Amino acid sequence: MVARIKKNDTVFVLSGKDKGKTGSVIEISSKADKVLVKGVALATHHAKARRQGDVAGIKQEESYIAISKVMPVCSSCKKACRINVVAHGNGSARSCNLCNQTF
Numbered sequence: 001m002v003a004r005i006k007k008n009d010t011v012f013v014l015s016g017k018d019k020g021k022t023g024s025v026i027e028i029s030s031k032a033d034k035v036l037v038k039g040v041a042l043a044t045h046h047a048k049a050r051r052q053g054d055v056a057g058i059k060q061e062e063s064y065i066a067i068s069k070v071m072p073v074c075s076s077c078k079k080a081c082r083i084n085v086v087a088h089g090n091g092s093a094r095s096c097n098l099c100n101q102t103f
Helices: none
Strands: 009-013 022-031 034-037 042-047 056-063 070-072 083-087 091-094
Touching: 009 034
Parallel strands: none
Antiparallel strands: 009 022, 009 070, 022 034, 042 056, 083 091
8 A cells, every 4th residue: 555645745735724835744643644744733832941051942843733634746746636556567656646747
């Protein structure tokens, strides 16, 4: 089974507060069907200095979003697209539904 979205893929956010943004996938949680996208779904955390030398402050980190809310972006046509699975000699690969290029 070929995964629709993989790590380091560029994805387009379809819905939510970050609708319309693009970013690269940092991490995928396959059990929970969630992805971590760089620059999307930022959550604010207030960090307290616990040791001497630590810096306290407000930090923003990415939080997980549902994998169904993102769509991969084709590297050749630069558009959000659905993925087809193409069988090759010894395996299978992903291809863009719009331009039929494999990536």
